Amino acid sequence: MNTKNHKLYLLLLALMYSTTGLASGDHDHENEPTIAQTEHADHDDADTDEHGHGEEENTVHLSDEQRQAAGIEVEALELHPLAEEIEAPGEVSLNAYATSQITPRIEAQVVKRFARLGDDITEGQPLVMLSSATMAEAQGALLIAAKEWHRVKKLGKQVVSEQRHLESRVAYQQAYSRLLAYGMTEKQANQLVNNSAIGKADGSFTIMSPQNGTVIRDDFIIGQMAQPGDLLFEITDESTIWVEARVNPGLMRQVHVGAPARILSSGKWISGKVIQIHHALDEVTRTMAVRLEIPNPGDHLHPGQFVTTRIETGQSDQTVLSLPTDAIMRSPDGDWQVFVEKEPGEYEPVEVEVIRQIPGLAVIDGLAPGTRVVIKGAFFIQSELAKSSFEVHNH
Known part of the structure; x- marks a missing residue:
């Protein structure tokens, strides 16, 4: 066989084996599933999981006892008018109508303190003891006037003249009122008169708290000579505070x-x-x-603090769906969700969009009016859902 015929023979052999391989490959592929068939099978498996275990994972079943113990409450969603508001910056300040400043009415020396900064004070509680020469003179004058008035009353109008009776009474009342004007209480003045002890007229007196509250200022020291009007204590009831909102004058007609x-x-x-x-x-x-006026439980708001304020000016024509903020939970992927009652005792999480939040309420979208939604106990249902999902995945 010459060289040319040998090359032709090899070429024919190569073509024969190539054709045989292609036929064998086609036959094998006919017995294997196609890509489309594989994707369809996977999809069927996913559907089975979604409509089998998946449905169980996304639904919570509670017995009557569980619902009662958890305080589950369900309510049908209704459309409500949306309140209109204006926003303005604000600053927290003391409630001046619930605040007292303690100052001496005469020149006096600080002898002893009974309260300190931050103390909770009750009305009538001792705050500070002062001593004053002016008060000592007034206390002595009251003792003399009281003794004379007591003697005149005992003698009666049959013995003393009407003029003398009147002068003695007026002198006693003036001396008594002078002590009150200088800072003694009625109880302290009465004790001084009833005891009739000259040694008690030493000029000392105690200032009492005029209200319940908290000491927020006490800028003085023992031995200090306090002048009339010097601030010794400032006491305020912090259960309510004021916020001064700064509103554009053009919007004031809407504020009431x-x-x-x-x-x-x-x-x-x-x-x-x-x-x-x-x-x-x-x-x-x-x-x-x-x-x-803002309630301040826990004393979290303090004078000088800046805040954002919103004031309602009425209601718009727009109606919205709203739920208590406790009814809205975060889903595992971070979206907002609520629990919809499919039937009594069966709850399913449904994602919603939170459009706006107001105190205690959230305006939502994504559900139809009339949908029955859990408004109390959503946290318990979410924890039960998490437990059931964990158990299913473990299996």
Whole structure:
């Protein structure tokens, strides 16, 4: 066989084996599932999991006893009018109507203190003892006048003249009133008169607290000579405070006394109300001051603190769906969700969009009016859902 025929023979052999391999490959692929068939099978498996175990994972079943123990409450969603508000910066200040300043009425020396900064004080509690020469003179004059008045009363009008009886009575009343004006209480003055002890007229007296509250200032020291009007103590009841909201004058027609209001402090909204409206512009900010009264449980708000305020001005024509903030939970992927009652004792998480939050309520979207939603006990249902999901995945 010459070289040319040998090459042709090898080429024919190569073509024959190539054809045989292709036929064998096609036959094998016919017995294997196609890509589409594989994806379809996977999809069927996913559907089985989703509609089998998946459905169980996303549904919580509770017995009557569990619902009662957890305090589960369900309510049908209803549309409500949306409140309109104006927003303004504000500053926390003392409630001046619940604050007292303790000052001496005469020149006196500080002898002893009974209260300190931060102390909780009750009305009538001793605060500070003072000593004054002016008070000593007044105490002595009261003892003399009281003794004379007691003698004149005992003799009666049959023995002393009407004029003498009147002069003695007036002298006693003036001496008694002078002690009260200098800072003694009626109880202290009566004790002095009833004891009739000359040694007690030493000029010492104790200033009592005029109200319940907390000591927020006590800038003095023992031995200090205090002048009339010097501030010794400042006491305030911090259960309610004021917030001065600075409102644009152009919006003042929408603000009314008694309107609901709220402030944002440390990420939390606190509800209150408008109690007063100023009638003069601030010379610096050119704004109008609106005074809000805000409850302050726990003493978390303090004078000088800046906050954001919102004041309701009425209700708009727009209606919205709202739920208590405790009814809205975070899903595992971070979205907001609520629990919808499919039937009594069966609850399913449904994602919603939180459009706006107001104190105690959240305005939502994503559900139809009439949907029955858990408004109390959502945290318990979420914990039960988490436990059931954990158990399913462990299996």
